[in-house]
Amino acid sequence: MNASGRTVLFVLGVMLASLSAAMFAPAIADLNDDAQAAHAFFGAGGLGLALGGIMTLMGRGSTKDLSARGAILLTGGAWIVLSVAAAIPLKLSGLDISWTDALFEATSGLTTTGATVLTGLQDMPAGILLWRSILQWIGGVGIIVTAMAIWPLLGIGGMQLFRLESSDKSEKALPRAGQIAGAVGGIYLVLTFLCFLAYLGADMTPFEAINHAMTTVATGGFSTHDGSIGAFVDGGADLVALVFMVLAGLPFVLFLRAAQGRPDLLVFDPQARAFLIVALTASILLTLWLVVHDPHDPAHLPAWRIAAVNGVSVLTGTGYASADFWLWGGGAAGIFFVLMFIGGCAGSTTCSVKIFRYQIAASAMNAYIAQYARPNAVKPIRYRNQTVPDETVRSVLGFFFLFFLTFGISASLLSLIGLDPVTAVSGAATTLANVGPGLGEIIGPAGSFQDLPATAKWVMTANMIIGRLEIMVIFVMLAPRFWRG
Amino acid sequence: MNASGRTVLFVLGVMLASLSAAMFAPAIADLNDDAQAAHAFFGAGGLGLALGGIMTLMGRGSTKDLSARGAILLTGGAWIVLSVAAAIPLKLSGLDISWTDALFEATSGLTTTGATVLTGLQDMPAGILLWRSILQWIGGVGIIVTAMAIWPLLGIGGMQLFRLESSDKSEKALPRAGQIAGAVGGIYLVLTFLCFLAYLGADMTPFEAINHAMTTVATGGFSTHDGSIGAFVDGGADLVALVFMVLAGLPFVLFLRAAQGRPDLLVFDPQARAFLIVALTASILLTLWLVVHDPHDPAHLPAWRIAAVNGVSVLTGTGYASADFWLWGGGAAGIFFVLMFIGGCAGSTTCSVKIFRYQIAASAMNAYIAQYARPNAVKPIRYRNQTVPDETVRSVLGFFFLFFLTFGISASLLSLIGLDPVTAVSGAATTLANVGPGLGEIIGPAGSFQDLPATAKWVMTANMIIGRLEIMVIFVMLAPRFWRG
Numbered sequence: 009m010n011a012s013g014r015t016v017l018f019v020l021g022v023m024l025a026s027l028s029a030a031m032f033a034p035a036i037a038d039l040n041d042d043a044q045a046a047h048a049f050f051g052a053g054g055l056g057l058a059l060g061g062i063m064t065l066m067g068r069g070s071t072k073d074l075s076a077r078g079a080i081l082l083t084g085g086a087w088i089v090l091s092v093a094a095a096i097p098l099k100l101s102g103l104d105i106s107w108t109d110a111l112f113e114a115t116s117g118l119t120t121t122g123a124t125v126l127t128g129l130q131d132m133p134a135g136i137l138l139w140r141s142i143l144q145w146i147g148g149v150g151i152i153v154t155a156m157a158i159w160p161l162l163g164i165g166g167m168q169l170f171r172l173e174s175s176d177k178s179e180k181a182l183p184r185a186g187q188i189a190g191a192v193g194g195i196y197l198v199l200t201f202l203c204f205l206a207y208l209g210a211d212m213t214p215f216e217a218i219n220h221a222m223t224t225v226a227t228g229g230f231s232t233h234d235g236s237i238g239a240f241v242d243g244g245a246d247l248v249a250l251v252f253m254v255l256a257g258l259p260f261v262l263f264l265r266a267a268q269g270r271p272d273l274l275v276f277d278p279q280a281r282a283f284l285i286v287a288l289t290a291s292i293l294l295t296l297w298l299v300v301h302d303p304h305d306p307a308h309l310p311a312w313r314i315a316a317v318n319g320v321s322v323l324t325g326t327g328y329a330s331a332d333f334w335l336w337g338g339g340a341a342g343i344f345f346v347l348m349f350i351g352g353c354a355g356s357t358t359c360s361v362k363i364f365r366y367q368i369a370a371s372a373m374n375a376y377i378a379q380y381a382r383p384n385a386v387k388p389i390r391y392r393n394q395t396v397p398d399e400t401v402r403s404v405l406g407f408f409f410l411f412f413l414t415f416g417i418s419a420s421l422l423s424l425i426g427l428d429p430v431t432a433v434s435g436a437a438t439t440l441a442n443v444g445p446g447l448g449e450i451i452g453p454a455g456s457f458q459d460l461p462a463t464a465k466w467v468m469t470a471n472m473i474i475g476r477l478e479i480m481v482i483f484v485m486l487a488p489r490f491w492r493g
Numbered sequence: 494m495n496a497s498g499r500t501v502l503f504v505l506g507v508m509l510a511s512l513s514a515a516m517f518a519p520a521i522a523d524l525n526d527d528a529q530a531a532h533a534f535f536g537a538g539g540l541g542l543a544l545g546g547i548m549t550l551m552g553r554g555s556t557k558d559l560s561a562r563g564a565i566l567l568t569g570g571a572w573i574v575l576s577v578a579a580a581i582p583l584k585l586s587g588l589d590i591s592w593t594d595a596l597f598e599a600t601s602g603l604t605t606t607g608a609t610v611l612t613g614l615q616d617m618p619a620g621i622l623l624w625r626s627i628l629q630w631i632g633g634v635g636i637i638v639t640a641m642a643i644w645p646l647l648g649i650g651g652m653q654l655f656r657l658e659s660s661d662k663s664e665k666a667l668p669r670a671g672q673i674a675g676a677v678g679g680i681y682l683v684l685t686f687l688c689f690l691a692y693l694g695a696d697m698t699p700f701e702a703i704n705h706a707m708t709t710v711a712t713g714g715f716s717t718h719d720g721s722i723g724a725f726v727d728g729g730a731d732l733v734a735l736v737f738m739v740l741a742g743l744p745f746v747l748f749l750r751a752a753q754g755r756p757d758l759l760v761f762d763p764q765a766r767a768f769l770i771v772a773l774t775a776s777i778l779l780t781l782w783l784v785v786h787d788p789h790d791p792a793h794l795p796a797w798r799i800a801a802v803n804g805v806s807v808l809t810g811t812g813y814a815s816a817d818f819w820l821w822g823g824g825a826a827g828i829f830f831v832l833m834f835i836g837g838c839a840g841s842t843t844c845s846v847k848i849f850r851y852q853i854a855a856s857a858m859n860a861y862i863a864q865y866a867r868p869n870a871v872k873p874i875r876y877r878n879q880t881v882p883d884e885t886v887r888s889v890l891g892f893f894f895l896f897f898l899t900f901g902i903s904a905s906l907l908s909l910i911g912l913d914p915v916t917a918v919s920g921a922a923t924t925l926a927n928v929g930p931g932l933g934e935i936i937g938p939a940g941s942f943q944d945l946p947a948t949a950k951w952v953m954t955a956n957m958i959i960g961r962l963e964i965m966v967i968f969v970m971l972a973p974r975f976w977r978g
């Protein structure tokens with residue numbers, strides 16, 4: 009094994025051991041209520057700790073240097089290995105689910121997708137619910153660190169724009185990841201704690217509040233209730249979710265900058281501003297739609313409130329629902345479908361295409377048009393007061409290509425498996441964009457992924473991983489030449 | 494007016510006059526049967542001739558030099574002006590249709606889309622049917638000449654790959670267009686004549702054969718019968734269509750090369766080969782689907798035959814249907830939906846994304862992956878034994894971005910207008926890709942665009958023009974800066 013392979017093994021081992029240690033939390037939560045679940049979490053946790061420890065030992069003495077290949081292998085490997093490990097206690101906990109379902113649910117957690125195959129959540133053992141929330145919380149911070157420390161160095165989908173120092177090399181990814189994890193981890197903890205307090209204030213029980221706080225800042229969307237955030241509107245928890253979903257959609261580095269005396273950037277950073285404008289526009293459009301069409305809302309909330317909560321939930325890919333927005337009609341469905349393809353800011357916990365890529369693409373199209381208006385004036389593509397290198401533009405446009413190609417292929421596969429068009433197309437989109445609920449009666453906000461065929465669940469599970477890793481990572485790992493090199 | 498503007502006016506005038514002169518053919522066809530239709534075609538033809546003549550006079554003395562702006566204005570203007578002119582006799586002919594419908598039908602003709610708002614075709618005045626076919630035939634040859642002579646010089650969506658001489662400048666577009674029109678026009682006539690003979694042999698009447706020959710080589714898809722090509726299967730006309738749709742999907746320049754002694758290129762040119770492989774794969778997949786699911790086929794044709802005819806029809810964007818393939822079920826619908834986004838070869842009459850763009854994008858992704866496997870070996874992107882410049886790759890990827898953006902926006906608009914998801918999404922795709930029929934019961938192969946709201950027809954009409962002009966041309970023309978310059 010070369011130095012880089014050793015490092016990958018070492019870090020994966022540390023991650024697996026940490027995730028396994030986290031299984032003791034649900035184990036303790038279930039100790040009195042559900043012996044089988046507690047056993048499952050203790051057992052899987054112990055096994056994972058042992059295996060993670062062995063991997064760490066095998067990788068010991070590594071230089072911590074990481075080649076580009078190693079970085080790809082590490083990020084791809086982490087989400088796959090940890091999803092499998094996280095599925096084990098779910099399967100063994102006494103829930104009546106298949107291995108397919110356990111892996112779907114665990115992957116949906118770690119990728120912060122939030123699509124669920126479980127129903128009757130409010131009657132589940134506390135440990136199961138806690139585990140789902142913990143998975144999203146870990147997945148959320150994991151993706152921020154990866155997106156800030158590793159992908160800019162690899163140049164994944166234009167992320168090279170977010171290199172903190174222009175001289176960075178991928179070899180230095182790990183030390184940087186450590187520094188960033190330290191800084192971001194603090195913010196993440198503070199945001200989670202504030203969100204927890206706010207949910208408490210909105211009449212949630214402490215258990216409900218901690219679970220929803222974790223899945224809100226992670227823009228994950230798992231709830232402790234089949235009714236999602238809609239079950240908690242009486243105390244205003246949906247408005248708490250709205251505020252923290254918006255915060256979680258912002259680049260986390262801006263919170264650091266805010267703490268350093270630049271709170272204005274939270275609104276005026278180009279990416280943050282565009283994100284806030286999109287969120288506002290979506291809320292207004294959906295409000296107008298609701299006012300004009302007036303679909304029946306059993307909760308009798310003001311139109312702006314259900315429009316903003318559900319719109320921002322889908323835009324940020326959180327996936328909470330405070331109403332069954334599938335019943336709002338075709339036009340609203342169209343808006344929600346488009347929102348799935350937007351996402352929040354790079355360097356946040358959100359997924360999907362993300363705002364900055366649309367900004368770069370728009371700038372590129374603008375430069376293209378200018379070339380016909382004034383053929384002799386070459387207009388550079390600019391972003392955040394810097395000229396964007398051609399390679400970065402190509403990388404962004406390539407991301408769009410692969411994203412929509414994967415969407416098309418997976419939607420077709422789901423059709424071939426036999427899903428109806430609305431379920432197939434929205435199911436492909438919502439899993440690839442890590443949103444959570446789809447459209448239609450089966451997987452819509454009031455439905456569940458439970459009754460889908462197992463093959464459809466596999467396609468969707470793959471989509472969640474592919475989408476969470478910005479498409480490219482998995483495509484690179486699927487190439488035979490990647491393994492030869 | 495500057496020299497380039499004068500040239501645009503001059504050429505548009507010639508085109509308008511030519512189209513108007515062509516109106517005399519349907520006028521004569523209807524002379525005995527339908528006086529009102531004959532009057533409409535004579536009147537509109539005379540008016541168009543006069544107006545075209547005036548434009549030609551106003552643009553006289555032009556140098557025939559064309560700036561990049563002029564070339565954009567000319568191609569965009571041609572399809573818009575001619576569609577409006579072509580709609581006039583349809584509206585005045587005594588058909589009971591609105592101006593919206595007349596413009597939809599005329600645009601659907603000139604863009605070779607083939608979506609129709611008319612029913613009861615088999616009982617229509619011959620002149621109306623002939624006019625629809627003539628529009629597609631003109632639109633088909635028009636697009637080949639534009640795609641070979643003008644877009645390579647402008648670098649629209651990566652078409653710079655198809656520059657015949659690397660030193661070409663856009664100023665020389667018009668003389669080149671003339672040469673190419675001469676060479677391609679001969680092939681086009683020969684193909685149309687052969688197709689006409691083959692249809693005659695398949696038991697069509699001479700009138701049916703000439704109409705279908707024109708709409709086959711143009712991959713347009715208008716028929717003289719509500720049952721489309723399915724109404725003519727007894728004599729085997731669907732198989733004639735199959736052969737000529739495949740031929741019409743090949744780059745027309747290859748027929749020239751074949752005549753110069755290289756018939757092998759018709760199969761072994763990289764783009765032609767990939768197109769043939771896709772056509773074969775689609776036919777096989779659909780055949781398998783039919784064999785496994787065995788939906789009821791009232792015509793009792795072998796599975797391979799309806800699979801190949803309808804699959805190739807949608808792949809090439811012709812849009813004939815020999816069966817109501819919407820009834821085949823979700824998986825088949827998924828395949829047809831994907832085929833809409835592929836299209837034939839560049840330099841053919843087909844539309845949509847086209848094969849070569851997928852080849853360039855695949856090559857770019859391959860180079861991207863290679864960079865992670867062997868970071869120090871820079872792998873150039875190659876196509877047809879040449880290195881593809883970065884600018885061309887960006888141009889191709891930008892095309893994908895704009896194509897899918899336009900698809901998403903138009904599908905959303907159609908949803909907002911109130912169409913159901915299947916109609917909205919497939920309607921956006923089939924008009925943008927100039928295929929013709931959509932999916933679902935309303936606009937599927939057995940349906941019609943007749944009963945859609947007028948606003949939906951306007952969105953679709955715009956889509957047809959945008960799609961036919963490779964997206965970019967209309968986006969450039971919509972930019973305020975294009976008009977300032």
Ligand SMILES: [K+]
Nearest residue numbers: 121228325326
């Ligand atoms: K989510």
Ligand SMILES: [K+]
Nearest residue numbers: 606810811928
């Ligand atoms: K067509």
